[in-house]
Amino acid sequence: MKLNPAMWRKALQIIPHVSKEEWQALDILSRWLIATRAAVLIMTFLSAVLAGIFAFRAGLFDFWAWLLVALGLVLAHATNNLLNDYTDFVRGVDKDNYYRAQYGPQPLVHGLLTKRGLLTYAAVTGAAALLTGLALVLMKGPMVLLLLAAGAFFVLFYTWPLKYIALGEIAVLVVWGPLMIGGGYYTITGAWDWNVVLASLPYALGVTGVIFGKHIDKFEMDKERRIHTLPVVLGEKLSRGIVVGMFVLQYLLTFYLVAVGFYTPVMAGVILAFPSLYRILPLFRLPKPAEKPAGFPDVWPNYFVAAGFYHNRSFGIVFILLLIVDTVLKLVAG
Numbered sequence: 001m002k003l004n005p006a007m008w009r010k011a012l013q014i015i016p017h018v019s020k021e022e023w024q025a026l027d028i029l030s031r032w033l034i035a036t037r038a039a040v041l042i043m044t045f046l047s048a049v050l051a052g053i054f055a056f057r058a059g060l061f062d063f064w065a066w067l068l069v070a071l072g073l074v075l076a077h078a079t080n081n082l083l084n085d086y087t088d089f090v091r092g093v094d095k096d097n098y099y100r101a102q103y104g105p106q107p108l109v110h111g112l113l114t115k116r117g118l119l120t121y122a123a124v125t126g127a128a129a130l131l132t133g134l135a136l137v138l139m140k141g142p143m144v145l146l147l148l149a150a151g152a153f154f155v156l157f158y159t160w161p162l163k164y165i166a167l168g169e170i171a172v173l174v175v176w177g178p179l180m181i182g183g184g185y186y187t188i189t190g191a192w193d194w195n196v197v198l199a200s201l202p203y204a205l206g207v208t209g210v211i212f213g214k215h216i217d218k219f220e221m222d223k224e225r226r227i228h229t230l231p232v233v234l235g236e237k238l239s240r241g242i243v244v245g246m247f248v249l250q251y252l253l254t255f256y257l258v259a260v261g262f263y264t265p266v267m268a269g270v271i272l273a274f275p276s277l278y279r280i281l282p283l284f285r286l287p288k289p290a291e292k293p294a295g296f297p298d299v300w301p302n303y304f305v306a307a308g309f310y311h312n313r314s315f316g317i318v319f320i321l322l323l324i325v326d327t328v329l330k331l332v333a334g
Contacts, residue, residue, distance in 0.1 A: 003027050011038050014299075018105055023112045035085075035107050035121055036078035043207050044077040045070060046316050047176050050203060050323070051184030054196045057327040060189035065139060069184045072132035075125055076155050082122035084159040086115065091160070093225055126155070136187055147183040154179075164226075166233045172211045177204025195262050202250040202270075203319060206312035209246045213304035216240060217288060240284045243304065247277050247311055254319070264329045269322050276314035280307040 004027050010016050011033035018026070018034060026034075048070035055061045089108040107113040113121070133148040154162075154175050162168050181200035186192045215222065215229040219236050222229050231239035254270045257263045283304065292300040299306045 004030050008033060012042070013039055015039050015105075018112075020111055023105075031112075032078075032121065032125075034105060035082060035113065035118070036125070037081045038078070040081075041074050041077055043176065043210070043312070043316075044073050044180065046320065047180035047200075047203065047207075048073050048184055049320060050200065051181045051188060053320070053323050053327055054181070054185050054193075054199065055188040057323075057330055058189060058191075058193070059331075060191065062188050065136065065188045066184075068132045068136050068139075069187050072129050072136065073151075073180055073184070075129035075132065076151055079122055079126040079129055080155045080158055082118060082125060083155070086118050086122065087159040090115070093227070129155075140187055140190060144187050147179065147187065150179055150183075151175075164228055166228050166230050169208055169212055169215070169230045173201075173204050173208045176207040177201050180204075195257075198253070199257055199262065202253045203316060205246045205250050205253075206308075206315055209243045210305055210308040210312050212239060212243045212246070213306075213308035214302070216243070216304045217302060219288075236287060240287075240304070243308065244281065244284050247308075247315075250315060264326045266326050266329060267322050270315065270318055273311075273315040273318040276311045280311055283307050 007016070007026060007030040011030060015037050016034060023031065023034075032038075048066070051069060052061065052066040055066065085106055085108060089106070105112055107118055108115060130148075130152075133144075133151070137144045137148060154171055158168060158171055162171050177200035178197045181203065182192070182197035185196045212231065215231045216236060216239050219231050219239075223232050230242075234242070251270055251274065254263070254267055258265055258267050284307070288303045296303075297306065302309075
């Protein structure tokens with residue numbers, strides 16, 4: 001089957017809609033990228049990048065360990081996405097044009113894969129993630145096994161029951177910050193650093209804001225299906241305010257780490273990402289509109305999640321670039 005690099009690029013940028021006929025003509029990598037929603041895996045890769053930068057900053061960087069950490073985390077996230085679709089399908093959640101089936105192809109709902117086929121994708125992807133984790137255990141010692149077990153727990157149980165009992169958003173905050181960045185740092189360096197855990201939170205808050213926005217977008221649908229996400233428990237209006245609060249806290253935590261000397265003053269430059277937050281603030285003042293607003297990007301029915309992703313991407317890029325400069329300055333200063 002002919003390789004399709006153009007589709008690889010597209011699937012890494014957006015979650016492309018494809019017909020069953022188009023799907024059948026695609027190569028296996030294109031299918032995997034679409035089925036795993038590869039466009040969102042960038043958030044996990046950036047967590048691995050941050051863990052690596054913090055390790056380099058401490059003079060303890062191990063390239064091969066970092067590479068395995070990055071690969072393992074991305075594969076684990078991809079496995080979770082596949083299991084998420086499988087679990088929601090067999091529980092009947094994705095039926096009747098549910099939110100997930102609107103913003104991109106749901107492999108089972110749209111007949112792209114059979115249940116056996118999807119589970120095969122998940123098994124192969126999960127096995128690859130597990131092998132990278134076990135390789136890191138052999139390289140870095142048994143304590144890494146605890147991090148591997150924690151990661152496996154969230155991969156297997158995020159969709160059910162955690163998401164159903166208002167623990168999904170908290171799980172995302174823990175996973176994308178302390179576990180991925182703090183745990184990744186430990187795996188690379190062999191040392192645990194609570195400052196790195198605290199420094200992981202600004203980025204983790206952005207990812208949590210994205211998933212919070214997604215759950216606000218499908219508030220009514222989740223409520224009908226008795227999926228008790230935090231927005232369903234807390235209410236739609238309060239949840240919109242919490243998302244904005246999390247985005248603001250990203251900046252405040254970074255400024256705090258500058259003030260206490262963990263970062264050089266250059267990290268205060270994260271304020272350069274603030275225009276992206278200012279741009280999306282008006283969206284969070286009102287509930288999601290019933291129909292796609294004129295001029296809104298072609299990502300509907302994603303609304304609050306699209307806004308959150310836009311800000312998280314801007315903040316993440318600025319944050320990482322400044323962190324590289326900060327690291328160079330730290331190393332030059334000795």
